[in-house]
Amino acid sequence: MRRTSLVMGALTLMLAVGVLMGLAMGPVKLDVHQLLSAIVSSDYHTAHAIVWDLRLPRVAAALLVGACLGVAGCLLQSSTRNPLGDPQLFGLGGGAAVVQALSIAGLIQIGTWGLFSLSVAASLVGAGVVLVFASRQGISPARLALIGVSISALAAAAATGILAEARIFSAQPLNFIGGSFANLGWQDVLPALPFLAVGLTLAATVVGNLNAMSLGDRVAANLGAEPGRTRAASIAAAGILGGVAVAVAGLVGFVGLLVPHLARLLVGHDFRKVLVVSIPLGAAVTLFADQAARLLFMPSEVPAGLVTALLGAPLMIYVARRVL
Amino acid sequence: MLRLEALSFVSRGTTILSGVTTVIPDHSLTCLVGPNGAGKTTLLRILSGELKATSGRLLLGETDTSLLPQGYMAHQVSIIPQVVQPPPYLSISELVQLGRFRPYGAIWRRLTRRDHVAVNASLARCQLEALSKRRVEELSGGEQQRAWLAFGLAQEKRFLLLDETLDGLDVLVKKSSFELLKEVANEGKGIVLTTHDLDLVTQFADQVIVLSSGRVVYEGPPNADWQNRVSPAGQARWHMA
Numbered sequence: 332m333r334r335t336s337l338v339m340g341a342l343t344l345m346l347a348v349g350v351l352m353g354l355a356m357g358p359v360k361l362d363v364h365q366l367l368s369a370i371v372s373s374d375y376h377t378a379h380a381i382v383w384d385l386r387l388p389r390v391a392a393a394l395l396v397g398a399c400l401g402v403a404g405c406l407l408q409s410s411t412r413n414p415l416g417d418p419q420l421f422g423l424g425g426g427a428a429v430v431q432a433l434s435i436a437g438l439i440q441i442g443t444w445g446l447f448s449l450s451v452a453a454s455l456v457g458a459g460v461v462l463v464f465a466s467r468q469g470i471s472p473a474r475l476a477l478i479g480v481s482i483s484a485l486a487a488a489a490a491t492g493i494l495a496e497a498r499i500f501s502a503q504p505l506n507f508i509g510g511s512f513a514n515l516g517w518q519d520v521l522p523a524l525p526f527l528a529v530g531l532t533l534a535a536t537v538v539g540n541l542n543a544m545s546l547g548d549r550v551a552a553n554l555g556a557e558p559g560r561t562r563a564a565s566i567a568a569a570g571i572l573g574g575v576a577v578a579v580a581g582l583v584g585f586v587g588l589l590v591p592h593l594a595r596l597l598v599g600h601d602f603r604k605v606l607v608v609s610i611p612l613g614a615a616v617t618l619f620a621d622q623a624a625r626l627l628f629m630p631s632e633v634p635a636g637l638v639t640a641l642l643g644a645p646l647m648i649y650v651a652r653r654v655l
Numbered sequence: 656m657l658r659l660e661a662l663s664f665v666s667r668g669t670t671i672l673s674g675v676t677t678v679i680p681d682h683s684l685t686c687l688v689g690p691n692g693a694g695k696t697t698l699l700r701i702l703s704g705e706l707k708a709t710s711g712r713l714l715l716g717e718t719d720t721s722l723l724p725q726g727y728m729a730h731q732v733s734i735i736p737q738v739v740q741p742p743p744y745l746s747i748s749e750l751v752q753l754g755r756f757r758p759y760g761a762i763w764r765r766l767t768r769r770d771h772v773a774v775n776a777s778l779a780r781c782q783l784e785a786l787s788k789r790r791v792e793e794l795s796g797g798e799q800q801r802a803w804l805a806f807g808l809a810q811e812k813r814f815l816l817l818d819e820t821l822d823g824l825d826v827l828v829k830k831s832s833f834e835l836l837k838e839v840a841n842e843g844k845g846i847v848l849t850t851h852d853l854d855l856v857t858q859f860a861d862q863v864i865v866l867s868s869g870r871v872v873y874e875g876p877p878n879a880d881w882q883n884r885v886s887p888a889g890q891a892r893w894h895m896a
Contacts, residue, residue: 508673539761541754545742553703553734554760554810555726579831603762 340599342611346394350378353390356383356622358630369415383515390516392579393635394614395523397586399530399549399576400568402606402611403569404587405594406534409541410565411465413472417588418454418573419462425486427577431488431507447502447522447578454574455567457482466559489584498527510583510636512621516570518619523575530571530654534606537561562622583636586617593646616642643649656680657702657814657845662699664869665697671697672869674893675711679847681813684833684840686856686877687849689866695849696737696864699816701845704728733804733810737818737849743792747783747802748774754809777809795822803831814845820848834861851881880894 354370355639359381369378400418407416418424427450433439434446441443441449464470464478487508494504506513543556551558576583593616594608620638627633664672672694679685679702679773687695700706701713704720704727713720720728731755743751754777755770759814766774777783791799796862800823807815829852837859840846850856855861857877866873873881 381804518656539764540758543756543761546750546753547736547747549705549734549736550739552705553729553732554753554756555729556756556761571745595744599740600749 333547335598335608338434338608339611340350342608342615345561345615346611347620349615350390350394353393353618354386354504354621357381357386369623370379374408379397386519389515389519389621390618392512393618394518395520395527396512396576396580396583396616397590397613397617398610399445399572399613399618400522400583401590401609402531402534402588403572403576403604404589405463405570405591405606405609406541406565406572407587408591409605410544410562410569410606411472411475412545412547413465413471414592415476415588416591417585418569418576419582419584420476420485421457421569421574422486422587423454423457423461423479423570424577424582425458425483426572427451427454428486428507429453429493431577431581432493432504435503435507436499437491438497442519447526450573450578451571452528455570458566458570458573462563465562465566475595480594483600497579503649506634507581509634510581510639511624511634512580513632513634514623515579515619519579523579526571526575531574533564533568533571537564538606541565541606542600545600568582578631581634583595583617583639585639586613586620588655589639589643589646590616656716658712658714660714660889662701662713664694664701664706665709670707670869672701672866675866675869677864677871677874679814679845680862681845682840682843683845683861684859685839685845685847685862685864686860687847687864687866688851688853688856689872691764693866694869695866696818698714698757699818699847699849702814703734703816704816705734731812732814732816733807733812733819734816735807735818737820739803741802741850743790746788747791747794747805748787749776750802751777751783751787751805751809772807773811774791776861780808780839781805786859795827798825799803801828801832804835806837812844813845815839816847817848819849819851821848821874822852830855836860857881 361378365378366382369375369382373379375528389513403418404416407418407421408414430450430453433630444467459480464475540556540561543551543554544561548558590609590613591605594605594612598604598608620642621635624638625632659675659677662672662675675698689695691845699708701708751774752766755766755773757764767857769857778787781804783801786794786798791802793834794802800820803820807817821829824832836846836848840861860877863873863875863877863881864871877880
């Protein structure tokens with residue numbers, strides 16, 4: 332318990348540093364004094380606008396998407412007993428990606444709320460497929476991941492096809508496929524909050540059972556952990572959170588896979604702690620990845636998903652050697 | 656005491672168990688033997704409440720278990736399935752601690768002093784104290800089996816069902832495990848063990864039930880000649896299997 336508190340404290344500190352970085356640094360550098368005045372008063376009009384309308388929504392989006400992906404990955408890994416659990420690897424993001432592509436191409440016009448709802452619904456369809464396969468006795472982790480990867484590849488192909496057909500070759504589709512927080516405003520972030528709340532609430536109803544799930548369905552059932560209901564709720568929650576993440580920032584890879592493993596290295600194998608730690612850890616990983624994405628190549632920038640993949644892949648190999 | 660009355664189980668048109676009538680007492684080690692495919696595992700799954708019998712009754716004491724609330728049987732009976740893959744990353748003590756899992760308030764629950772006493776006692780009984788910090792994947796097959804046994808004991812339920820849990824062990828460890836089960840049974844727990852080791856059954860069981868093709872072909876104490884008293888038809892099938 333003390334270790335968890337320590338980890339949570341350290342992560343909070345990291346998040347604070349990350350948020351300050353996200354607000355102060357960029358093409359227009361603000362020192363502490365300028366930043367504070369920009370936050371509290373609208374007298375310095377330009378700085379105020381930069382902080383409130385450009386940088387803060389972007390920071391908020393990174394925090395939110397990171398938290399969603401971290402929790403979704405944790406739920407998938409624990410409820411399917413699969414160390415490869417990740418909303419993107421399992422194909423949950425695929426459906427949402429197609430919806431987003433249709434929207435970018437202008438083929439569906441249903442407003443922000445409709446788009447979020449449709450993304451989450453599409454992601455839940457993917458979650459349903461995963462649930463059906465994961466509920467089969469004796470399906471190997473690798474096979475489940477292969478099915479997920481196939482769905483993802485199919486969805487990515489469909490999304491790319493839609494964008495190509497619509498003759499959109501701007502940075503927007505690139506950012507979307509790569510996963511990016513560029514040019515996000517409050518209207519892209521706020522609609523995600525109710526979905527985040529629903530996803531987390533659903534997760535909270537079953538998080539207590541996740542430890543027992545690791546012993547297999549039959550033993551879990553004998554212990555009273557209701558494996559069927561626990562898995563369904565976990566995967567549904569992961570579907571909601573994964574869909575929201577795609578709706579906000581596109582396909583940000585590796586965060587959902589990496590964060591729960593990192594969390595386990597930090598606080599051990601109690602999934603209740605892992606889930607809680609995955610929230611700030613996912614947020615921190617994504618926030619710092621986005622800072623690197625926008626600051627390293629200033630004034631140009633790369634999609635944040637590129638950075639998460641760049642950091643995530645080697646770290647994942649290290650984690651795989653220790654945990655798998 | 657668990658009582659089975661004319662209990663049958665049919666799955667997809669195949670009769671797995673038919674007309675099983677027998678008694679599983681507390682305070683005793685019951686060994687369930689018979690050829691592969693005789694229905695031993697199915698019988699254990701019915702006893703644990705995991706499967707519902709197609710016909711017939713399962714009584715806990717005098718109460719028909721079909722009238723008990725959902726999950727009630729799981730509080731009375733712990734089961735260690737034949738094929739269990741413990742998560743490789745757990746330590747032995749973490750695995751045994753999961754035996755103290757309770758679904759109510761599981762999100763906040765921490766182990767009580769009472770839980771720790773039960774966990775430590777089970778580890779000690781299965782001679783796993785020295786290994787308690789080791790990870791499951793680092794153990795030999797036999798040590799893993801003992802870890803599951805400790806997991807079952809730590810649950811402290813009235814009945815413990817073990818599906819071939821001891822059959823992977825070497826002769827000496829297996830014998831000491833039978834002794835341990837006998838001891839635990841004498842203290843009051845009703846234990847049902849499926850096994851293929853007939854010599855140890857003769858030596859340690861309080862009661863033997865022989866299943867063949869879903870029927871009970873012998874039940875009673877393991878007298879010196881119990882294997883010969885298995886009905887000829889049942890015996891023939893056994894030797895063929």
